[in-house]
Amino acid sequence: MKQESQLVEKILRRLGSKSSSSFSPWRLSLGPGDDAAVLSPSSRSELVLSCDASLEGVHFRRATHPPSSIGYKSLARAASDLAAMGAAPRYYLLTVGVPNTLKAAWLDEFLGGMRRAARELGMTIIGGDTTTSSQVIVSITVLGEIGHGLALRRSGARPGDLIYVSGTLGEAQLGLEFALAGGGRDPRLRAELQPHLYPTIRIALGSWLARRRIPSAMMDISDGLSTDLTRLCQASGVGARVYADRIRRVRIPTSLPPKLRRRKLDPLQMALHGGEDYELLFTVPKKKSGGLKKCPEFSSLTLVGEITAAKTILLISNAGRVEKLKPRGWDPF
Amino acid sequence: MKQESQLVEKILRRLGSKSSSSFSPWRLSLGPGDDAAVLSPSSRSELVLSCDASLEGVHFRRATHPPSSIGYKSLARAASDLAAMGAAPRYYLLTVGVPNTLKAAWLDEFLGGMRRAARELGMTIIGGDTTTSSQVIVSITVLGEIGHGLALRRSGARPGDLIYVSGTLGEAQLGLEFALAGGGRDPRLRAELQPHLYPTIRIALGSWLARRRIPSAMMDISDGLSTDLTRLCQASGVGARVYADRIRRVRIPTSLPPKLRRRKLDPLQMALHGGEDYELLFTVPKKKSGGLKKCPEFSSLTLVGEITAAKTILLISNAGRVEKLKPRGWDPF
Numbered sequence: 332m333k334q335e336s337q338l339v340e341k342i343l344r345r346l347g348s349k350s351s352s353s354f355s356p357w358r359l360s361l362g363p364g365d366d367a368a369v370l371s372p373s374s375r376s377e378l379v380l381s382c383d384a385s386l387e388g389v390h391f392r393r394a395t396h397p398p399s400s401i402g403y404k405s406l407a408r409a410a411s412d413l414a415a416m417g418a419a420p421r422y423y424l425l426t427v428g429v430p431n432t433l434k435a436a437w438l439d440e441f442l443g444g445m446r447r448a449a450r451e452l453g454m455t456i457i458g459g460d461t462t463t464s465s466q467v468i469v470s471i472t473v474l475g476e477i478g479h480g481l482a483l484r485r486s487g488a489r490p491g492d493l494i495y496v497s498g499t500l501g502e503a504q505l506g507l508e509f510a511l512a513g514g515g516r517d518p519r520l521r522a523e524l525q526p527h528l529y530p531t532i533r534i535a536l537g538s539w540l541a542r543r544r545i546p547s548a549m550m551d552i553s554d555g556l557s558t559d560l561t562r563l564c565q566a567s568g569v570g571a572r573v574y575a576d577r578i579r580r581v582r583i584p585t586s587l588p589p590k591l592r593r594r595k596l597d598p599l600q601m602a603l604h605g606g607e608d609y610e611l612l613f614t615v616p617k618k619k620s621g622g623l624k625k626c627p628e629f630s631s632l633t634l635v636g637e638i639t640a641a642k643t644i645l646l647i648s649n650a651g652r653v654e655k656l657k658p659r660g661w662d663p664f
Numbered sequence: 665m666k667q668e669s670q671l672v673e674k675i676l677r678r679l680g681s682k683s684s685s686s687f688s689p690w691r692l693s694l695g696p697g698d699d700a701a702v703l704s705p706s707s708r709s710e711l712v713l714s715c716d717a718s719l720e721g722v723h724f725r726r727a728t729h730p731p732s733s734i735g736y737k738s739l740a741r742a743a744s745d746l747a748a749m750g751a752a753p754r755y756y757l758l759t760v761g762v763p764n765t766l767k768a769a770w771l772d773e774f775l776g777g778m779r780r781a782a783r784e785l786g787m788t789i790i791g792g793d794t795t796t797s798s799q800v801i802v803s804i805t806v807l808g809e810i811g812h813g814l815a816l817r818r819s820g821a822r823p824g825d826l827i828y829v830s831g832t833l834g835e836a837q838l839g840l841e842f843a844l845a846g847g848g849r850d851p852r853l854r855a856e857l858q859p860h861l862y863p864t865i866r867i868a869l870g871s872w873l874a875r876r877r878i879p880s881a882m883m884d885i886s887d888g889l890s891t892d893l894t895r896l897c898q899a900s901g902v903g904a905r906v907y908a909d910r911i912r913r914v915r916i917p918t919s920l921p922p923k924l925r926r927r928k929l930d931p932l933q934m935a936l937h938g939g940e941d942y943e944l945l946f947t948v949p950k951k952k953s954g955g956l957k958k959c960p961e962f963s964s965l966t967l968v969g970e971i972t973a974a975k976t977i978l979l980i981s982n983a984g985r986v987e988k989l990k991p992r993g994w995d996p997f
Contacts, residue, residue: 335995360710361815364899366748366883367714367808369815372705377693381700382757382805384793389761415699424715426803428722431997460717460803462996470759470793470803472715475700482694482702550699566697662668663795664764 338461345442346456368457379475381412387466395515398437400528402444405469407532410452411609414534415551416482417541418475422457428464481541483549488567490640492614495632501581502526504605512590530609536628549613555604555660573636576649578602606661671794678775679789701790712808714745720799728848731770733861735777738802740865743785744942747867748884749815750874751808755790761797814874816882821900823973825880825947828965834914835859837938845923863942869961882946888937888993906969909982911935939994
């Protein structure tokens with residue numbers, strides 16, 4: 332990479348085309364290339380903003396992860412915070428730092444992955460910053476849109492509310508285990524790696540739930556159910572009771588690479604504490620739970636427990652044994 | 665730093681108080697702490713967005729720069745892109761990566777510097793992300809506000825327009841030279857270091873110019889006049905003629921530290937190519953130049969040249985010698 336201007340040009344060539352699925356009442360008055368981007372708001376909706384960093388050596392390894400996955404996931408995981416509010420993703424700003432020695436092919440694949448995520452999520456790049464850096468760093472700010480007053484917070488859960496989780500938990504950790512065991516680029520492991528390398532973000536589900544005002548609280552599970560449920564309960568000033576046998580959990584394949592056979596992969600532990608599933612965790616007042624049946628993704632939802640007034644989080648085992656569920660999910664520190 | 669939650673708590677304790685100078689028609693519906701922030705727009709104004717990264721080893725050195733300066737400048741330089749559009753700064757999102765071994769006192773001073781910048785700029789933190797990292801990384805997204813259609817772009821300069829620059833150029837580079845020569849924390853060098861460590865951002869000037877629709881094009885000088893004027897001319901499809909003797913340039917102190925005496929510090933070269941002055945560069949149609957006299961900061965403005973149809977940028981020396989002005993400012997690569 333010779334000059335910043337060349338990198339910017341490349342990024343905009345790969346990512347700069349306007350997403351066709353953007354039918355936002357927010358108009359982009361000025362896109363990338365000037366000092367800043369300009370958005371013309373619509374008074375019919377609110378703007379939802381979040382940011383997320385993906386760093387080499389912390390969130391990914393260049394030796395392990397395909398560059399297209401790093402590009403895809405950097406944007407997808409940022410967009411998951413929008414899904415967690417029930418917002419529709421619209422725009423993003425990309426800050427990227429790359430070593431001077433980085434190969435052009437790596438950057439092409441990285442941008443290709445991000446382009447695919449942007450297309451799937453309906454997002455358009457509106458700005459960013461580029462710099463040299465000793466390791467690859469990616470920092471993304473995402474902007475979404477939601478009807479006035481519809482954003483779903485973490486703080487609304489009340490005792491008696493039912494706790495729901497979308498999808499299957501622990502699959503992203505299984506994919507990570509496969510990737511770390513050296514299979515990150517093995518095409519035969521595609522199904523197992525997919526949830527870790529190219530996670531699906533629950534945009535449509537989050538948006539459906541918010542529009543119908545069904546949940547009392549919602550967030551995404553990015554750092555593991557145990558950690559994220561703790562956060563939701565703390566924000567709401569409540570506790571929870573979770574039934575272990577209800578949790579839809581990852582299935583461990585019977586044939587495992589030698590490195591993984593030695594590790595004891597426990598599906599329940601992976602479902603409780605594994606990070607990066609990007610599923611939605613939400614609470615529903617009992618009287619509203621009937622409305623969930625109309626959800627197009629109803630079959631992917633699992634009722635895993637209920638909110639309690641006592642501020643502890645309890646895990647009830649199959650045999651009825653009760654233990655405290657401690658936050659043991661992902662923490663970068 | 666033991667846990668991410670402790671770092672987040674510290675950041676919000678230091679930066680989280682709402683700025684008192686925020687009298688925006690944009691209402692913050694939901695601040696930091698949830699999955700995302702929510703803004704309620706006003707249909708009377710547009711939203712201006714930009715982002716900027718400050719990395720250890722690229723933009724600052726921990727051994728050279730006081731932590732409060734790193735915090736101050738990370739936010740100030742991002743806000744300069746808002747000034748460059750004529751927008752009023754309102755909100756920011758802060759992504760920060762710090763080594764596990766970072767001392768708490770360093771972080772306190774860093775956040776103290778950022779808090780001071782936020783207060784001076786009238787900005788409120790609305791979100792962010794924290795992570796561990798081998799070196800300190802700071803990535804900031806800033807949001808500003810401007811009346812509909814008033815944002816000043818780089819692309820509007822036309823042949824015959826006059827070229828203005830605010831302030832004195834090259835002072836930030838002189839400060840950098842002092843800092844690199846080992847004086848970064850020397851209280852006797854405060855005046856010389858100030859423009860490098862705690863740059864003043866031209867918010868009021870940018871806003872005044874945009875409201876009166878005086879400039880045809882505007883940007884901030886972050887990478888040096890030669891580089892940034894080239895960008896403005898490229899965006900506008902024009903060239904320029906700049907008069908060397910007109911450029912208000914840094915004064916080199918008579919007594920210099922030994923390390924600096926050996927370097928030949930040329931005020932004109934520093935003014936032309938030195939980065940980080942964060943002054944405004946703008947072009948004004950001749951018929952509108954009279955309106956500039958009413959500017960409260962008129963005395964800080966210098967007419968340095970004019971826009972030409974020929975797409976070259978020429979520097980006219982005191983003796984009338986004409987040479988091409990090549991973009992030789994800062995490039996991170």
